[in-house]
Amino acid sequence: MQILSDHKMFEGHQRIYLHESEACRTEMRFGLYVPPDVDAATAPILIWLSGLTCTEQNFITKAGAQRKAAELGMILVAPDTSPRGDAVPDAPDAAYDLGLGAGFYVDATQKPWDQHYRMEHYIARELPALLAQELGLGSAQEGSGKMGIAGHSMGGHGALVLHFRHPDLFKTVSAFAPIVAPTMVPWGEKAFTAYLGADREKWRAYDACALVGTYKSTAHILIDQGLADDFLDSQLQPHLFEQACAEAGQALTLRRLDGYDHSYYFIASFIDDHLIHNARGLTGATG
Numbered sequence: 001m002q003i004l005s006d007h008k009m010f011e012g013h014q015r016i017y018l019h020e021s022e023a024c025r026t027e028m029r030f031g032l033y034v035p036p037d038v039d040a041a042t043a044p045i046l047i048w049l050s051g052l053t054c055t056e057q058n059f060i061t062k063a064g065a066q067r068k069a070a071e072l073g074m075i076l077v078a079p080d081t082s083p084r085g086d087a088v089p090d091a092p093d094a095a096y097d098l099g100l101g102a103g104f105y106v107d108a109t110q111k112p113w114d115q116h117y118r119m120e121h122y123i124a125r126e127l128p129a130l131l132a133q134e135l136g137l138g139s140a141q142e143g144s145g146k147m148g149i150a151g152h153s154m155g156g157h158g159a160l161v162l163h164f165r166h167p168d169l170f171k172t173v174s175a176f177a178p179i180v181a182p183t184m185v186p187w188g189e190k191a192f193t194a195y196l197g198a199d200r201e202k203w204r205a206y207d208a209c210a211l212v213g214t215y216k217s218t219a220h221i222l223i224d225q226g227l228a229d230d231f232l233d234s235q236l237q238p239h240l241f242e243q244a245c246a247e248a249g250q251a252l253t254l255r256r257l258d259g260y261d262h263s264y265y266f267i268a269s270f271i272d273d274h275l276i277h278n279a280r281g282l283t284g285a286t287g
């Protein structure tokens with residue numbers, strides 16, 4: 001692993017790492033914020049999954065999460081949203097919602113995507129192993145009970161789905177404006193058709209509304225949704241997840257926030273609440 005950049009921030013360090021990925025068969029980057037004076041072996045970790053068009057940069061430069069992470073002693077990990085590189089296929093028309101920057105946190109089964117687009121394996125297997133073995137971050141080990149996951153939009157979908165599919169790895173979860181029912185909205189239908197094929201039944205394994213109640217979760221889920229979000233009715237539809245959680249007995253707080261849109265201005269406004277929510281579930285900290 002190589003450190004591409006390292007900046008002191010709130011007495012801790014914001015770094016970008018580059019490494020060869022076995023899961024994605026290409027080089028991958030991730031951001032890592034390490035607060036001051038933390039014990040790497042025991043500090044809680046929050047994995048952040050970004051949305052369409054993002055790289056590892058968006059969250060670390062726009063969300064303003066590091067100040068609260070430094071206060072809480074919480075390590076932040078912000079991976080890229082897809083494999084990249086000359087060998088990695090993109091959408092034929094370079095569309096923003098498929099291919100590069102749009103991995104959807106699934107393991108693709110369809111050609112040509114299946115060679116590199118293995119983002120579930122990357123986020124839930126390879127990255128935690130790297131964090132634990134190469135950087136000594138003990139909480140990245142399955143069963144530690146001290147790693148959570150959060151994200152935005154496509155990344156909110158990823159956070160919910162990977163929490164349900166890996167509850168012993170990601171103990172807590174929260175999301176901003178997540179795509180909660182990808183099998184029923186245009187962004188998800190397009191991506192899942194390409195990555196997973198035409199059989200819609202197979203898509204359900206990556207749909208938070210279908211998974212809630214099927215996979216064991218003891219978490220209390222926090223979702224924030226802006227009411228001035230242009231994608232609210234067409235792509236997000238949080239009421240579907242609210243209904244599914246109610247039917248399944250899944251604890252959920254869904255906050256509908258007046259006037260907020262889909263941007264990182266919205267995320268920056270409430271990111272502290274999400275860090276505190278996850279820290280509380282991981283360590284009992286109250287922020």
Ligand SMILES: N[C@@H](CCC(=O)N[C@@H](CSC=O)C(=O)NCC(=O)O)C(=O)O
Nearest residue numbers: 051052053054058096152153154155264
């Ligand atoms: N370019 C597209 C929309 C792209 C967009 O809004 N991306 C969001 C995530 S959307 C769901 O995953 C994002 O996080 N962008 C990066 C940022 O820094 O804001 C369009 O114009 O419709």
